[in-house]
Amino acid sequence: MSTFILVSGTFTGPHVWEETAARLTATGAAVHAVALTGLGGARPPAGTDVDLETHIADVLAVIDSVGRAEGEGRAGSEEIVLVGHDYGIHPAVGAADRRSDSIARIVHLDSGLPQNGVPALAAVADQGLREAAVDAAQGAGASLPPPPRDGWRHWGSTVGVPDAALDRLTALASPQPLGTLTQPLRLTGAAATVPMTGVLCTGGGASIAMVQARADLGEPVLRALADARVAFLELPTGHWPMLSAPTELAVTLLRAAAGEGRRLTPVDAARQPxxxxxxxxxxxxxxxxxxxxxxxxxxxxxxxxxxxxxxxxxxxxxxxxxxxxxxxxxxxxxxxxxxxxxxxxxxxxxxxxxxxxxxxxxxxxxxxxxxxxxxxxxxxxxxxxxxxxxxxxxxxxxxxxxxxxxxxxxxxxxxxxxxxxxxxxxxxxxxxxxxxxxxxxxxxxxxxxxxxxxxxxxxxxxxxxxxxxxxxxxxxxxxxxxxxxxxxxxxxxxxxxxxxxxxxxxxxxxx
CATH class of the missing domain: 3.40.50.1820 (Alpha/Beta hydrolase fold, catalytic domain)
Structure with missing residues (x-):
């Protein structure tokens, strides 16, 4: 069995995982949804900086609490599967880099590939949103307001999300501390040794075939993913699968934990892209x-x-x-x-x-x-x-x-x-x-x-x-x-x- 640690994305908190977590728990898995500071977790005092390191510390605290539970013989599991959705992959990978021996697998849920020295803001596809964040980044405690109901689609496809779920997502959204987006991620390389699974939500236009094609074209980061430790799975829904397809997401996460999925084919003389x-x-x-x-x-x-x-x-x-x-x-x-x-x-x-x-x-x-x-x-x-x-x-x-x-x-x-x-x-x-x-x-x-x-x-x-x-x-x-x-x-x-x-x-x- 696995222990799933779930890290949510921009503006969101543990509430987005409720249905998926319930389905995972029903299979016997242990589930912990991380409450990131200011995004469902404790709110810092006014004027206090919350940055990426703050959120990495939040994830580390959950990883360490799971480890202590196992060490004390309480209900634990044999392996930790760390899941990062959207922005959440950045604190997840940052934490995995410091606890690589404790993590069995990192799951990139419709997210980018964090790189050393690169802030999470660089992974935001919409140039207008990036520019707005930079303009707003002034002074301690600066934050980016959450989008209005019809603005979520600019942060990722809302295909399949029921109206009631979109209403709740909007109502419970929190301002995103800008330091979490603008502080560069610092990695030692240890996280790269942990097996990973990329879950691609095809409703946003992503697919395994597209990743393979870009790797074939020579994109260095993707070409490096043609490794036996890296697998890919697809979900036929939009960017918020925990809201649009919670059951299917739970099944996919269980498959990821089992190491299932397609591998990229390396570029070599035997295969013509x-x-x-x-x-x-x-x-x-x-x-x-x-x-x-x-x-x-x-x-x-x-x-x-x-x-x-x-x-x-x-x-x-x-x-x-x-x-x-x-x-x-x-x-x-x-x-x-x-x-x-x-x-x-x-x-x-x-x-x-x-x-x-x-x-x-x-x-x-x-x-x-x-x-x-x-x-x-x-x-x-x-x-x-x-x-x-x-x-x-x-x-x-x-x-x-x-x-x-x-x-x-x-x-x-x-x-x-x-x-x-x-x-x-x-x-x-x-x-x-x-x-x-x-x-x-x-x-x-x-x-x-x-x-x-x-x-x-x-x-x-x-x-x-x-x-x-x-x-x-x-x-x-x-x-x-x-x-x-x-x-x-x-x-x-x-x-x-x-x-x-x-x-x-x-x-x-x-x-």
Missing amino acids: AHLRPFLLEVPEVPRERAGHVDLYVPPSAEGPLPAVVFVHGGPVPAEARPTPRDWPLLTGYARLAAGRGAVGVTLDHSLHSVDDYARAAGDLAAAVEQVRADPRVDADRIALWFFSGSGPLTADWLGKPPSWLRCLAANYPIMAALPAWGRIGRRFSPAEAVAQAGSLPLVLVRAGLEAAEIAATVAEFLAAADACGADIEVVDVPDGHHTFEAVDPTDASRDAVHRAMRSVLRHLRA
Whole structure:
């Protein structure tokens, strides 16, 4: 049997665990929900600083009390499973680092991966919330007020949370002491020796497949998780599973305690990551011309000036990814396919390394397009932009104010709005709002029938908006295709979809 020590996230206290704790206790497990100072625990005197170290001490006190109970022969258990939800993973890992011999497993419940020297605030996805916290961090005892009822979704997906539970969450919420978010976490490395399980709540857009993909791309922190001591489990709900799915969460925590879950596959010569698999079509060997962050594939025998198709990779892509996206077979395959059909194919690298980088990536793309249009071999009045996956929000700039030379905009399996786990990325990057200004700009959208539900919802919202304003849009469906179907589903249906989409884009360029 296990003893579960549960550490809650921002603004919340032990009350959020009540239903899950009851279900765990019914199985014979011991459960302790930590009352963090100021968040369900004792309130400090006015003007007193409460910081991350305060909350680490709170968790240590519970760990030590469990150890004393076992040492005195009272009801105890054989192992401690330390569960941190949201912000709670930071004091949990900090405590585990100091009691690594006492902890059997750390469970990261829809949380980040705390790093030495990094404050918990860095893990908050929403840039606006981070900035608000920094602005409020003035003087001893400063705190961040809890969100209003409709503001919880900015701190994590509220999918599945009943109205009554959301009302109670709001009523019992406490101001978050800012020192808990801004004080850097100090780790010796001992916590890294403790087995861990990541529980991903898919309602927020997270998944094991996504973690594997980012590890494959070279993100150092995630690549290090390809270890036998690290497992992953999924819960099909939002960021608050103790409120939306308490029974399922209890079962998942018991599985985590037993060491169950999927392991990441290490990147090695025996396994080819999806983004490095060969393009699904035979394409001509058109040579690449590199200029800065832009590559051109120019038809060797054609006489110009020629139309151009700019292929915009998705993301976020870790800055450490090698090769960089413009050299991925999927992008070079599309560019050579376009060149084989008489258009200049263009790939580029842009700066979408995190969800905070959309503005930088938009600037990179705009500069690349002007560089392409200035090339004498390119017809500056016949350009198409073709977006993939996470670059979908970048389409908003071009939909909202389409220039006359933009003859077509295409998007493959796009993410057309911020996923819940991303926080807000700004109204500028809202294609569903921008499409009303697209006018007669032809749009081609390639839709994967087996898309993740959270991504498919953003596409459905965009298509509804496009239909409402009468946008000129063609949808190319791949019913049995997954996200990045060209790499993971190299079927005849996938090949046909690529041909159909390319024919449509080139037809609009030549119209």
